[in-house]
Amino acid sequence: MSNRRPTIADVAAYAGVSVGAVSFALNGRPGVGEETRKRILDTARELGWQPSHGARSLSTSRSFALGLVLARAPESIGSDPFFPAFIGGVEAVLAPRGQSLVLQVVPDAEAEIAGYRRLGGESRVDGVFLTDLRCSDPRLSLLTEIGLPAVTLNRPDIESGFPAICLDDRPGIATAVGHLVGLGHTRIAHVAGPTELLHGRGRHEAWTAALDEAGLAPGPVVESDFTAAGGAAATRELLGLAERPTAIVYANDLMAVAGMAVAHERGYVVPDDLSITGFDDMELSAHVHPALTTVRTDPFGWGRAAARVLLDLVEGSDPGDEDVTPGTLVIRRSTGSAPG
Amino acid sequence: MSNRRPTIADVAAYAGVSVGAVSFALNGRPGVGEETRKRILDTARELGWQPSHGARSLSTSRSFALGLVLARAPESIGSDPFFPAFIGGVEAVLAPRGQSLVLQVVPDAEAEIAGYRRLGGESRVDGVFLTDLRCSDPRLSLLTEIGLPAVTLNRPDIESGFPAICLDDRPGIATAVGHLVGLGHTRIAHVAGPTELLHGRGRHEAWTAALDEAGLAPGPVVESDFTAAGGAAATRELLGLAERPTAIVYANDLMAVAGMAVAHERGYVVPDDLSITGFDDMELSAHVHPALTTVRTDPFGWGRAAARVLLDLVEGSDPGDEDVTPGTLVIRRSTGSAPG
């Protein structure tokens, strides 16, 4: 049967025109008669022609693919609710435009640099997504240096020259704290993400600001690492305090759920003895006991926005930063009136 | 500064040889003197030369990339502990070999077909991973038809002609059931995954077989969908039964944890009134209350194995099926002696 995939030359021969004409016709460019164009298109369809990605990318020096490098420890990669959803959103805009996503998963930040270097150096991708932004992120200057277009998820703390998807965690945290304050809590602790991560730091700052706004002294903070084990350890630390908090605001759901389990173990009842809020609203959060009050975010939407902006950028237009909807508080059963 | 990326011709000119010689040297082929080879390699490094992916793939008609198409609903994609870890394993072997992973996330099975068709048709990838195998999976014949090499995760129920990564869920489920039987349970229910999925069906069959082996009548089964909401609904159904089970074997952890929450809500104490086992051992499972007894699997290892086999296949050798380690039971606190 089909010995070999048909090339543009085959289409040209069958349609009785030159390859140039076929190329023009297929790309919808002027210079081909209406009738001829139709004949070419029909022939291409009949032959089952599909463009060769390699050839096209060689001649246009574009690869029609975008890259994402993720630094994640193998053991914790499975429970990150963010990145699969983000990728889903990215794909939702890439696929219809015939673009692909090249994913690289690496164990640490160092390998991440190498990853971007390779992706750019080999011209495997036309641009990259920059997630998990760190303070003074070294990847920004790297990408500028190798001239690889990028879009950052979150606005970097230094001038980057790249468009940013601006996500503001502050309103989400603020409403969570406000909710707790409204329930009468005054000792509100925080289990933070790593401070070198911009979103870890941002949520922490938002918590501080919200307490300040409420006229409360900043409660105890434990810096953790966004993992379940880390959340559990942080919770043990907080519950061991002499003046233990009556509410804990966690920087993500995973730590919050793990913290809730620790509270149960210690004999505290959530929310009677301790109120707990999370961040992300992962699928399971509505299905633990008690269901978790948390801040719902929209990583899928972020992915869509990021992909749109990056695509615009590599296609030559000059997109500005884009704001995306901040998280909203979902009140469930893990928060209640302050005890006593 | 660096106006343009150096090409192989630049390297040739600087080293004072022909492009052919450079190509030979860079690819470690014979026909170049030792001294010349060294000079070429040094020059390439100095100039910061990196191969152009498009050019190479055009002339070799290989794309140095493997593809994975995932059909996942946007709302549940974030809580799947399998695929991120699987991808991590895949990357662990791809990256060192200079290969890339092209990921496509689509909403449903229909779009999945189109995804593979595009990946293959455009020659964007040299081979693909086939996960979430379904009964009489139509993708198998599609891939055979378009001549795209593949490796299947799990052994398909029909002849496929592709190497398979054979993962056997039976020992895991069998030990879980055995563990419950040993604790005196006789009414052991199952919350299954969708039967059209091979692993959903496989775990169900393993449960049936294990009960049979123990001389017990098959308990009630509810077919669910691997989601938290589905697990919760299934649990409500089981707990509403006249002869309610004293133990439930869930086909994955997500449903198990959600089921545990339902049990709590209804006032049952786990494990005193109801024992619960999961499958996967996701990160959170060790950090819920009570900690979940479950079957630990190794999706990272599966990813590594699948990548190795697929790479061998596209590079021309003829790898056979590969067995990977079955899951092992991790006993925690969600299982205990049968009540009464």
Add this chain to the structure above:
DNA sequence: GAGAGCTACTAAACCGCTTTAGTCACCAGC
């Protein structure tokens, strides 16, 4: 000391597409 057989290398074709520079027929205008 001429032909055979190596080794080390060069020249050029080729992969399949895009794109520029032409070519050709036809019509308008003076």
Add this chain to the structure above:
DNA sequence: GCTGGTGACTAAAGCGGTTTAGTAGCTCTC
């Protein structure tokens, strides 16, 4: 009737590698 312009199309030159065919220079052999 000749020039100039325009629309439709062709020829051919890239893009940056790989690979085949070929060639020069050398040693070995009888």
